[in-house]
Amino acid sequence: MMGQSRASLASVEERFNAVAAGADLTRLADDLFAVAGLFDREHGLRRALSDPSRPAEQKAQTARVLLEGKVGEAALETIVAAVSGRWTRAGDIADALERVAVTAAAASAESAGQIDDVEDELFRFGRIVEGDTDLRRFLSDAATSAERKEEFLDSLLGGKVTPVTSLLVKRVVAHSRGRSLEKGLVEYGNLVAAQRERLVAVVRSAVALTDGQKQRLAALLRTSYGRDVRLNVEVDPRVVGGFSVRVGDELIDTTIAARIEEVRRRLAG
Template sequence: MRGLSRASLAEVEERFNAVAGSADLGSLADELFAVADLFDREHGLRRSLSDPARPATQKAQVVRGLLEGKVSNAALETVVTAVSVKWSGSGDLADALERLGVVAAAAEAEAQSKLDDVEDELFRFGRIVASNVELHRVLADPAVPAQAKRELLGSLIDGKVAAPTLRLVTQLVVHPRGRSLDRGLDEFGNLVAAQRQRLVAVVRSAVELSEEQKRRLATWLRTSYGRDVHLNVEVDPRVLGGFSVRIGDDLIDTTIAGRIEEVRRRLAG
C-alpha cells in the first residue's frame, strides 16, 4: 500500500494491536478473513464503507449494526477503525483486513512457539502444489466449490501442520482474491516472517545443506541485510553446483548453472 492507504493501515494496525492482546487469535484471524471476504463479495457495501466523503461515524454505525454480536469485540473494533479511516482505493479496505488476519494467525503461531513451523510449512506446501499438476489445477479452479477445496485440504494437511498453517492455506485456496496460489503463499510467508521482523530467503542448492551450512549462511545474510533471515531451502539438481539465494528482488547466484547462463547472455550480446 502507498500514500494515504499506508498511513491508514498504520492507524488500523495500532488499534488492532491494542485490542488483540486478550482475544482468541485464531478466531480473530478467521473473523477478519470473513469480513474481508464479505467486503470482496458485496461491492456496494465495500464502496460505501470506503467512501471518503461519507462521515466516519456513519460508517462505523453501519458496521456495528452489521457485525455486533456476530464477531468478537477485537474484530469489531478493528473493522470499525478500518472503515473510519480513508483509503486510496476501496480494495485497500479488504486488503488491510486480510493482512491483519494473517498477522493474527502469525501471532497465534508465535504464542504456540510454532512460528518457524508455520514458515516452513507454507513453503513446503507451495513446493508440493507446484510439483503436482492435478492438485494445483483443483485448488486453483474457481469452478470447484469452496467446501470441496476445504475437504481436500483437510485430507491433505489437517493434523499434519500447525493450526495457523491450515488457517492461512485455507484462506488462500478458498479466497484467492485474484492472486495465484504461489504469490499468495509468498505474501503470507513474508507477513508471518515479519512477526519477528525477519526477511525470507529462498535458497536453491543441488544438495541438501547441512545445519552448519544453514547457520553460517543465515549469519552472513543477517550481517548483510541487518535483519534476521529465515531460510527456505529447496534442493534442485538443475543448479549443478553452488547455490542461489533470492530475497525479494535480490538474487545472489553462485550456481554453476547461473554462471553458464551468464556466459550465454554475454555471448548472445
C-alpha cells in the same frame, strides 16, 4: 499499497496490536478473514465503507451497526479503524483486513509455540504445489467449489500440520483474491515470519547445505539486513553449482546455471 492506503494500513495495524492483547486470537483471525471476504464479495458495501467523501464517523457507525454481535470486540475495533481510514483503492481495505487476519493467526501459533512449524509447513506446501501440476490445477480451478477444496485439504493435511497452517492454506486456496496459489502462500509465509520480525530467504542449492553453512549464511544475511532471517532451503539440481538466495524482491544468484544463462543472453544480443 501506495499513498493514503499505506498510512491507513499503519493505523489499522496499530489499532489491531492494541486490541489483540488478551483477545481470542483464533476467533480474531476467523472474524477478520470473514469480513475481508465480505468486502470482496459485496462491492457496493466495500465502496460505501471506503468512500473518502463520507465522514469517518459515519462509516464507523455503519460498520458497528452491521457487525456488532456478529464478530468479536477486537475484530470490530480493528474493522472500525479500517473503515475510518482513507484508501487509494477500494480493494485495499480488504487487503488490510486480510493482512491483520494472517497476523492474528501467526500470533496464535506463536502463543502455542508452533510458529516455526507454521513457517516450515507453508513453505513446504508451496513447494509441493509448485511441483505437482494436477494438484495446483485442482486447487486453482475456479469451477471447483470452495467447500470441495476444503474437504480435500482436510483429507490431505488433517493431523499432519498445525491448525494455523491448515487455516491459512484453506484460506488462500478458497479466496485467491486474484493471486496465484504459490504467490498467496509466499505472502502468508512472509507475514507469519514478520510476526517475529524475521525475513524469509529462499535458498536454492545444487546440494544440501550443512548446518554450519546455514548458520554462516544466516549470520551474513542478518548483518546485511539488520534483522534475523529464516532460511528455507531447497535442493535443486538444476542450479548445477553454487546457490541462489531470494529475500523479497532481491535475488543473489551465484549459480553456474545463472552464469550460463547470462552468457546465452549476451550471445543472443
